Amino acid sequence: MTATLIxxxxxxxxxxxxxxxxxxxxxxxxxxxxxxxxxxVGENPASQVYVRSxxxxxxxxxxxxxxxxxxxxxxEQELLMLVQALNNDPGIxxxxxxxxxxxxxxxxxxxxxxxxxxxxDGFHPMNAGRxxxxxxxxxxxxxxxxxxxIKSVRSDLAGLNAVVIGRSNxxxxxxxxxxxxxxxxxxxxxxxxxxxxxxCRSADILVAAVGRPLMVKGDWxxxxxxxxxxxxxxxxxxxxxxxxxxxxxxxxxSTAKEHAGAITPVPGGVGPMTIACLLANTLTAxxxxxxxxxxxx
Ligand code: GUN
Numbered sequence: 194m195t196a197t198l199i200x201x202x203x204x205x206x207x208x209x210x211x212x213x214x215x216x217x218x219x220x221x222x223x224x225x226x227x228x229x230x231x232x233x234v235g236e237n238p239a240s241q242v243y244v245r246s247x248x249x250x251x252x253x254x255x256x257x258x259x260x261x262x263x264x265x266x267x268x269e270q271e272l273l274m275l276v277q278a279l280n281n282d283p284g285i286x287x288x289x290x291x292x293x294x295x296x297x298x299x300x301x302x303x304x305x306x307x308x309x310x311x312x313x314d315g316f317h318p319m320n321a322g323r324x325x326x327x328x329x330x331x332x333x334x335x336x337x338x339x340x341x342x343i344k345s346v347r348s349d350l351a352g353l354n355a356v357v358i359g360r361s362n363x364x365x366x367x368x369x370x371x372x373x374x375x376x377x378x379x380x381x382x383x384x385x386x387x388x389x390x391x392x393c394r395s396a397d398i399l400v401a402a403v404g405r406p407l408m409v410k411g412d413w414x415x416x417x418x419x420x421x422x423x424x425x426x427x428x429x430x431x432x433x434x435x436x437x438x439x440x441x442x443x444x445x446x447s448t449a450k451e452h453a454g455a456i457t458p459v460p461g462g463v464g465p466m467t468i469a470c471l472l473a474n475t476l477t478a479x480x481x482x483x484x485x486x487x488x489x490x
Pocket of ligand 1: 290335
């Protein structure tokens with residue numbers, strides 16, 4: 194069997210186009226333009242690339258983008274004061290503090306300082322609790338994007354076995370919650386799981402979010418499974434020339450595609466969905482904050 198390729202780039206473009214239309218309609222109908230503030234502390238090169246992409250795509254969707262770039266000498270207190278100012282700024286609907294933060298800053302304290310209703314990352318414990326209890330709130334972007342990719346190939350997930358590899362607060366745990374809400378039977382696997390290959394072979398939906406390049410092999414994949422590869426790992430690629438690198442996922446795509454029914458590539462799978470969902474969350478937050486019903490995206 195050769196799998197259907199789930200084209201995250203195309204699905205993200207369609208989602209962003211829909212958001213852009215809704216932003217225009219929002220301005221005409223309600224007289225406001227959603228605003229997103231992105232805060233970057235320090236000079237992490239990967240973070241700089243992400244933040245630039247986020248700002249560009251925010252503006253392309255017709256929303257306002259505000260960037261705060263702070264030196265890595267910024268104290269936790271200074272960062273908390275900026276977050277407080279953004280919480281109180283009526284022109285800001287979404288606040289994203291790019292992670293990782295420098296080691297002298299406690300990321301949990303910063304996340305908890307963000308107004309949960311502006312927490313477009315969905316990382317605040319209040320939003321984690323709302324997700325767990327099914328009471329609304331903002332949902333972390335990568336799991337939300339992954340669910341949209343799963344639903345692009347199968348709309349009714351009820352009763353399916355889902356295995357999520359990885360138990361992070363950013364991906365694994367919220368992904369499991371979303372799949373529970375879809376009436377899947379969910380297993381969260383991790384580095385201490387016994388016989389991970391057998392566990393994976395039970396999965397109708399397999400989500401890999403561990404950060405281990407090419408860990409999930411083809412013979413771990415049940416025939417016909419939906420495979421979502423959240424990993425983005427840069428590895429040496431001597432075949433491309435000396436010193437060259439390439440991006441690979443947590444799934445060994447070349448063997449997994451022979452078993453999967455549908456599979457995401459890396460790059461071009463989950464990655465583009467994350468920023469598209471950030472824009473969706475910003476639009477959603479802008480409505481909820483005003484007591485309006487957000488558009489379905
Ligand atoms: N760093 C890597 N991914 C993310 C993300 O989704 N949100 C934030 N705030 N930082 C990140």
